[in-house]
Amino acid sequence: MYKVWIDAGHGGKDPGAVANGVLEKDIALKVSLGIKERLESGYENVQVLLSRSSDVFLELRDRTSRANAAGADILVSIHCNAGGGKGGFETFRYTSASQSSIKLQDTLHKAITAKLGGTDRGQKAQNLHMVRESNMPAVLTENLFVDVAADADRLKQSSVIDAIIDGHVQGIATYLGLSKTKEEKPVTQGRDINVPSKWAETTWKGVTEKGFFDGSRPGATVTREELGTVVSRLLKYVDQKG
Ligand SMILES: [Zn+2]
CATH class of the missing domain: 3.40.630.40 (Zn-dependent exopeptidases)
Known part of the structure; x- marks a missing residue:
């Protein structure tokens, strides 16, 4: 060590x-x-x-x-x-x-x-x-x-x-001469999860403006419950569009 x-x-x-x-x-x-x-x-x-x-x-x-x-x-x-x-x-x-x-x-x-x-x-x-x-x-x-x-x-x-x-x-x-740890690093490591990645900025703006996401913690991982909420908002949106 x-x-x-x-x-x-x-x-x-x-x-x-x-x-x-x-x-x-x-x-x-x-x-x-x-x-x-x-x-x-x-x-x-x-x-x-x-x-x-x-x-x-x-x-x-x-x-x-x-x-x-x-x-x-x-x-x-x-x-x-x-x-x-x-x-x-x-x-x-x-x-x-x-x-x-x-x-x-x-x-x-x-x-x-x-x-x-x-x-x-x-x-x-x-x-x-x-x-x-x-x-x-x-x-x-x-x-x-x-x-x-x-x-x-x-x-x-x-x-x-x-x-x-x-x-x-x-x-x-x-x-x-250290070796990297074998476990995969969580995707949130080394970034500010409250700031969207450069490549995702436009998409993130679009989906928050439509209300699918509330705009918080763009870099955090998503749970099934949260995904369910987003899907339900999406379905409501599609319904309204008729
Ligand atoms: Zn000094």
Whole structure:
């Protein structure tokens, strides 16, 4: 069983970067929880341990000492950027990183930029606590700039948060060589069931305007009872048309 340590940056009294109505600590937590959910449900033989799963403050040294004590196989620290950049994505490894850390950074970086698009600021090295004090391969990701308006707008979109989460999940799975779980995934996974799929938008609009469906939860699965209700509405409609 592989142990993946996901470290949501900041938290509690430390919001991290704050601008344009976006708090770095909130994005970091949302992404971390998403990575745990999708990696554990989508792949076999992997457990995700979190520095924090709520809005609490943690010292940097506690984050790395807990990850080291748990014997995690890799560590990924999740952050957003701010301060002087023009926007985009970048990753950090330690200045004298191990070959494994360099490989983890390369794999993660490529997977995330492929999903996220936008400006790629590159794979960088810096003397940061999280990547220096972790005993395992460790990478810190800086997911867009909260103080660049266009990036902040992207961070407010659930599709962009999804892309960030999926990129991390894909990169970690590739690096560790994880196999996908055998059971079929429910069709509702990885999408917002309250928003119709692009391809179904016109049809969904038509059938809700005619009153066959009430318009709620377009992406949810349907029961026999619900199908019966729709059929009865359809029959009534056909009757009225005479
Ligand atoms: Zn940060």
